Amino acid sequence: MRTKQKRKSWFTPLIVPAITLPCLAYFAMQSQTGRYGLEAGQEMQGELAAKTKIYDDLVRSRKALEQRVKLLSDGTLERDMIDERARRSLNMSNEDEITILERWKS
Template identity: 55%
Template sequence: MRTIQKRKTVLGRLIVPAVTVAVLSYFLLHAQTGRYGSEAKLALNRHLAERNAEYAELLAKRHKLEQRVQQLKDGTLEKDMLDERARQALNVARDDEIVILR
């Protein structure tokens, strides 16, 4: 009985590792620069930090407005706040006051 044996060449031994390296490098490239990669994650974290700062600023603004509204409610009405709102609504000033229009 005869057997036919093929001699393994150097090129034949390198085909599978070369294809494996090519496929792995493709996936590694997309893992870093793709839509959901590590660079996109850093950009999303920066965007989230900006939005959180804007949110904190809006919360502070809302808190100030809530305090002003609380001062206008019945029972805790301050005369200065009432005077300020009445003058602003009626566009009235005294003779000795200086009016600065914005």
């Protein structure tokens, strides 16, 4: 009976590390620079701060508009609000008055 003997190769133990090291390097790089990595997290924090400021401005503007609507729709209308609305709607003013046109922020 014949037996085949295999000689151990020095290359065989290096196969697993050769596959795992590039995978680990890829995941390490993605955790730093990827879409949800550390650098992207800092950018998202900056965007969040900017959007929060815009949101706060919109809330403040909405509260001011709600207050104006409340003054107009309440049973007790204020005289100056009625006068302001009438002048704005009719686009009229008295001869001795100075008209200052306001632009609405959009």
